[in-house]
Amino acid sequence: MRTHGWAGSVPGDDAEAVQRIVEAAGELIEDGHSVNINRLARHVGVTRPTLYRYFPDSDAVLRAVAAAATADLLSGLSRALGGISDPVEAVVEGIAASFELLRANKRFALLFDPTGLSSTLQDVTSDVAITSGRAIIDNLGIDWRESGWADADLDGLVEFMLRMLQSLLIDPGDHAQSGEELRTFLHRWVAPSVAIGSRPVSK
Missing domain, CATH: 1.10.10 (Arc Repressor Mutant, subunit A)
Incomplete structure (x- = not known):
């Protein structure tokens, strides 16, 4: 050096x-x-x-910045979802809390910025992103399998949540102007799909 x-x-x-x-x-x-x-x-x-x-190059620096912020993001999200035991509420709050954390953290949100490091937009649904998302939902106080969710279903759920989050970050629209409005929107349009996916295992 x-x-x-x-x-x-x-x-x-x-x-x-x-x-x-x-x-x-x-x-x-x-x-x-x-x-x-x-x-x-x-x-x-x-x-x-x-x-x-x-x-x-500068792209490599930006990737390193995003990687360094990931741990803080995951920690904040885990705190936000602590104590939630309902799959529907976990998905709604997971998307909403992630959106709020990312908007407040420019260092990580740059990963989703189409005008900035556009080559990393695909990373939102990469294997690493899905694995990180699975780690969060797997550690919640929810028995996903008892609710009828197989591993493949959970991977698909995480990918859906990440794609929804990516869309909100790129174009928040009127429904994301406040936390209450965003959660109302998610409960109306996202929650029913998650509820349908939750089918208790018959014994």
């Missing part, structure tokens, strides 16, 4: 250097700035060649 630059505070190793770059990019995003190599280098206090030692 080079020992000059870094605004007079040199990181201890490459891992810290990467963390500093990702944090700096996140700060730019939160302040409403686009992230490009020139601006990021100035913000970090290094040269462009130094940045290129850690990231090949």
